[in-house]
Amino acid sequence: MDSDGEMFRARVRSLLAENLPAGWSGIGALSDREQEEFRTRWRRLLHENGLLAVGWPIEYGGSGLSPREQLILAEECTTAGVPQGGLNDNFGVQMLGSTLLRWGTEEQRRYYLPRILSQQDIWCQGFSEPEAGSDLAGIRTRAELVEGRWMINGQKIWTSYGHLATHIFVLCRTDSSVPPHRGISLLLCALDQPGIDLRPLRTLTGEAEFNEVFFTDAECPADAVVGPVDGGWPVAMSLLGFERGEAVATLAIRFRKDWERLHRIAVDPEGPTDPVIVERLGRSRQRVEELRCLGLRAVDSWVAGRDIGAESSLHKLFWSEWIQETTELALDVLGMDAVTAGSDGLRGVSFPAAEAGTPNTAGTWADYFLRARAATIYAGSSEIQRNIIAERMLGLPREPR
Template sequence: MELRTTQEERLFREKARTWLEENVPKEPRPPHGREANDHDRAWQRRQFDGGWAGLSWPKEYGGRGLPLDLQLIWFEEYARAEAPEATNTLYVGLNHAAPTLIASGTPEQQAFHLEKILSAENVWCQGFSEPGAGSDLAALRTRAEIDGDDLVVNGSKIWTSNGHYSHYQELLVRTDPDAPKHKGITWVIGQMDLPGVDIRPIRNMAGGDHFCEVFYNDVRIPLSSVVGKVNDGWRVAMSTLGFERGTASMAHQIELTQFVENLIDYARDNPGPDGRRMAIEDDTIRSRLAAARAETSALKAITLLSISRARRGDAPGPEGSITRLFHTELMQRVHRLAYDLTGSGGLEMEGHRGWSRQYLEQMRQTIAGGTSEIQRNIIGERHLGLPRQPVIAKGA
């Protein structure tokens, strides 16, 4: 791709920087709970009203239709301004549901949902994982039987982030129990306040309660809420996960690059854990910071490659797992470095430098959306053409 900066890009960067300087919330984002949800929705609405939401969305769906090159510049300026983190209660709607509806939804579904997602009027969550179907998503057992013009859903989902604050859910259900494992699955728009939906929050190790269990007891969902076709949900779900593992993580990648630069600045200005010298003067810390900077530079190169492929019109594919695997494991290494860098003093940090809490939050990164082991299998089997991992019989 062309890496030279154009006049259009320079002007766009100046406008983005100015708007962010004038509009980024002064108060820190609450770490979790209803307050965090309200904060996220208000900030997204401010971006929507200012014309800075959905930059790369097609114009016919409420976006500005800008190329991903300019979207990347926005992310860079967003991270530079230390705007609220991109991992928030609107992530699923903006980065999963909306792209899936644009790719596979009906005109009626697109007209009703897309602007409400972009303006933060409606919050979405994901109903994919189940107690016995996490990384092995195709093992899901939540049933949906067709009854007239409705699907009648029974079963449960788990690890449903922000389910108790959401209006809608991207829901996978099994509509043909006799079909092969990856067949007979349907992708449905699930309304969270329907009779029979029971949402139970789960508190995590960092003190948040954004994970939820969701139970379905004879929940009736109109067939008009099916995205794609009945029994074609696995294909639709793979496009959803392709967005998650590909360009949807661009903002997080840029945020991580800025976070490393913040760590380097901190190491220059603050004593290390031994208390005798500045942290940057410690050979081990300096080496780890240099490695983190090099790795985030490599991650940005991968991001530019993703943009180049998207510009050619390529849909997200299994190579997105390469990006996701490297990115999530790098996030954990970088936040462990921050934890080690600040020592016990990190426990007193709040706001954007609440690094001990952020370190705990990173533990889920290599589990959510498919474990690191699953990503390695996808890379090996679908990208490198290696034979499938053998199944070991029980008792062997």
Template sequence: MDLTYPPEAEAFRAEIRAWLEANLPAGWGTPGFHQDPEERAAWLAAWTTTLFEGGWICAAWPEEYGGKGLSLMESVVLNEEFARAGAPLRADFFGDTLVGPTILQWGTEEQKQRFLPGIMRGETAWCQGFSEPDAGSDLASLRTTAVLDGDEWRIDGQKIWTTQAQYADYMFLLARTDAGAERHAGISYLLVPMRQPGIEVRPITQIDGSAEFNEVWFADARCPKDNVVGGVGNGWAVAMTTLGFERGTSATTGFRRFRKELDAVIDAARRRGRAADPLVRQDLARAWSTVKIMEINGFRTLSAALNGTADPGVAALGATNKMFWSEYHQWFTDRAIDLLGAEGQVLGGSADEELAPGAGRRRGRDDYAPSALQAQFFFARSETIWGGSAQIQRNIVGERLLGLPKEPRPEARAAAPR
């Protein structure tokens, strides 16, 4: 693993750092810097335009589609510098990180020309329509249907745990377009307009008062015939591409949010006089070691990608990374809440903002709001589920890396002799 970046990468780093210093608000990232919610919202709206004009949104995309055509190393440096500064780099996560790259890989030229500009300018908000009440980890059992009716698809069914659906303009949706096909066949990947009759969005209020997840009901909803990505019946392969982008886009920056959170909790332990407690010190040491492993694994993955090596160990890292960090984060936020003692059992509003890693706040209740740390604690409960549950990740590790037999399907187990 070679951690020495080439001179041209460091020159690019200096360019990005200078741009950030020139465009971020005065005092950004320094102790005491503060934006109230209204000021923050206005700044974020203007920042998206600033990012677009600077060419940093989706900068790795080909130049013919508005990007800068950055190399892998340049993309890494870009992500590192924005992470170092704590500056937002995305216009819309679902748009520029998930569906945008999927359209680049699978879409028609007409689809690229139609959808990619809105993603880059931050003008189009997206949500992901995969999970259903009976089709989460077993996604191939989905029941939402899309039936061709003239020049439109007629969609009926239900999706659940759909993040930001109440704000989205489009959903990238998996629907069954051939009821007679095998499980993984007969599924198509559609780009569905959300603001239409026939679609009902029902927010699911969480324990912290936020409602980012939603149920979405389709009853004779409509989608243009040409909005299928990757061809009719090929939705499973297209969806696996999208999930791949979701699971592995931040090799050398993903650990940074955990390190910020850890540093903040260490500071809080010192202020509360708990840093000398042997059990607290042991937990903090374990957390530091785990975050360091994330950092080293990230550089190892990057090194393999740059060198084109096929190290089986690196392949294992890709399969286990999601399971590793999501389970760590649940454990660590448990320990951080324990550190607060009885204080942590009452939603603290802004009282414990010093514990926050700077990731912002979810939309919760104003009259009884969680602290940023408590919001992280609640959200961490979902991290072992979205993007592939921990149980499914263990199946993947066992079957694809260790060569273990495939786990029998429930119907096969029921039919087995006893």
């Protein structure tokens, strides 16, 4: 690590030590209300110290630091069990902000980026549709340019934290006469207008952090397009790459904490443990290390300024299947305790791993197991990820249609 990187790491650690209470174990130990209050205070602290968008250029409100510092911040916050911003900052700062820096016009950057940091605009993502989830080329939401404004009609689904947002970046079909990967545009749209109906979707755990969004002649300005009109496919792929960027460095840290929690309930310190359970624990631990090594390789590419590209599909496939295998093991260990667990589920938001400090109870593991059922579907299904790996990494031919 270079001296600048070590100095930055020391700065972050100093901020953590000065602002976290004694005995802090992680945000997962707080109640839902306490988590919300903590996230608000912590986001403000990061913003005041120039740590909310460290990779953005200074002229847009960032700190102008390198990907190395971005990863250091992510590692230290993850290890300490604190968030790197608000619930929607993954969409606003990490995804849209980074995409505007690559594809946006100068006017768009100067208008939108400060508003993202100040939370004047809070963003959510409008990509998946009922018949086009992982296959984004199959979207049918349409946008037409009418008298200088885009008119949007269609439906989006699985819109995370849409109920907390003021704006949505929405992938639309703007030309139906060309092949599916063409004729797509990324539009920026305000949610507070008569043409948008946002409805909550309640999940298996009883929560409603997802939404479906219906557009009926919803409007946005003609210049609210990121990148070229009808050329939004590479823009969308860039945005999805930013979505997974820092996760390659931090998920192994979070999963190691999950594994340690599981180890404490699975292994009897006073007697023998079922050898099958021991073998499955070992396999789970091995896969955490495999994920860490994959992350390190991807980090090298990121720091060198190269896109992670198709390798992010390998990473996503690994972690989504790890969650399912490990939570299944936890329920096998807990047995009837998991079936009869009370209401002490995972607190707050735990995408995709449990938050640091989460109580190690049957209820939290049962809740984690239920949430893990969708891990191989959301953010790109395992089937789609395997196709990407086969075609783009291994060079195998596409399956004929």
